[in-house]
Amino acid sequence: MEPTKADDNGDVLHEFFPFFKVYKDGRVERLMPMEKLKVPPSEDAEVRSRDATISSEPAVLARVFVPRGLGPAERLPVLIYIHGGGFSIGSAFHRGYHEYVSSLAAEARVVAVSVEYRLAPENPIPACYDDAWAATQWALGHAGGNGPDQWLNEHGDFGRVYVAGDSAGANISHSVAVRIGRTGLAAGVRIAGMAMVHPYFGGTDDDKMWLYMCPENGGRDDPRLKPPPEDLAGVGCEKVLVFVAQRDHLRGRGLWYCEELKRSGWGGSVEVVEHEGESHVFHLLKPHCDKALDLKGKLVAFLKGT
Known part of the structure; x- marks a missing residue:
């Protein structure tokens, strides 16, 4: 993803299509603005949701979802969900993510925490990683x-x-799973699994945008882009489920991650699910198509431990 310098009006300094433009005065224009698509927490027929403040400075929020009809002592798995969007767009409060995580809470019967992290480039990377860790x-x-x-x-x-x-x-x-592996967990806490849908792990033209958003970086071999064997070996969960899509430009790196995870000496189990004929995050763009329902069904089964 090549940054462009536009001299047509002398104002645009960098453009990373289709995510954002940066102007010489420091202003950022998102090319897919989502503010109008945000929705408040809700009291739906199957799921209740409400917002929580993780920290005030920096401002980190989350939306918590719980299925209705729980008994007073009924315990459910906990899901920590982290939205996508090129580290620069998207929101836990976006209607699409609100509805998707709500449906996971209802169908998998989990208590879900959907993380609202700070977006780049106004908040340079590693803000998003730090916020997700704080929410976890x-x-x-x-x-x-x-x-x-x-x-x-x-x-x-x-x-x-x-x-x-x-x-x-x-x-x-x-990144969260690696930090869990490094720091350990309190007694009684267990990370049963990690699920990744169409993951980004460098190796594409998108790296130019990531490196721009992360001023202090290790280049294309930065461990957040290209996880080294020692990080993979220490992933702090028992099983991993990775979804890839045949027409997704990130497909190859998703498969690379799975193979490197197996070779690292990590002691868990990893499963790959591929959907033919589909592109990146198709399950969010057309959530009611058969393959999107298949993806969600497999994710729900994973969260149920079946």
């Missing part, structure tokens, strides 16, 4: 039953925690 620590901090969110306190089963994300969110999910 916040969620896991409810394991003792005395956290700030009563739904997590009362209904979260922290012996069955899952981390999941799509595209850039899948990349961030890997």
Whole structure:
């Protein structure tokens, strides 16, 4: 993804289509603005949701989802979901992500925490990684039953925690799992699995945009773009499910990740699911098509531990 310098009006400094433009005065224009597509938390027939503040400075938020009809002592797996969008667009509050995570909470019967991280380039990388880690620590901090969110306190089963994300969110999910492996977990907390849908792990023209958004980087071999064997060997979960799409330009790197994970000496199990004839994040763009329903069905089964 080649940054362009436009001299037609002297104002545009960089453009990364289809994500954003940066102007000489520092202003950022998103080419797919999503503010109008954000929705508030809701009280739906099957799922309730509400927003939580992870931290005020920096501002990190999350949307928490819980299925209706739970008994007072009923415990469900906890899902930490990290949205995609090239690290620069998207939101846990976007209608598409709100509806998707809500459907996962209903169908998989999980308590879900959907992370609203700060976006680049205004908030340079690693802000998104740090925010996802802060939200993960916040969620896991409810394991003792005395956290700030009563739904997590009362209904979260922290012996069955899952981390999941799509595209850039899948990349961030890997980073979270690596940090879990390095730091360990409190007694009674177990990361049962990680699910990644169409993950981004460098090796494409998109790297130019990532490197621009991350001023302090290690080039194309940066471990966040190209996870080294020692990071892969320390991924802190028991099983990994990776979805790839045949027509997705990130397909090859998703398959590369799976093979490198197996070779690293990591002791868990990894499964790959490929959907033929489909492109990047097709499950969000056309969520009711047969293959999108198949993808969600397999993800739901994974979250149920079946």
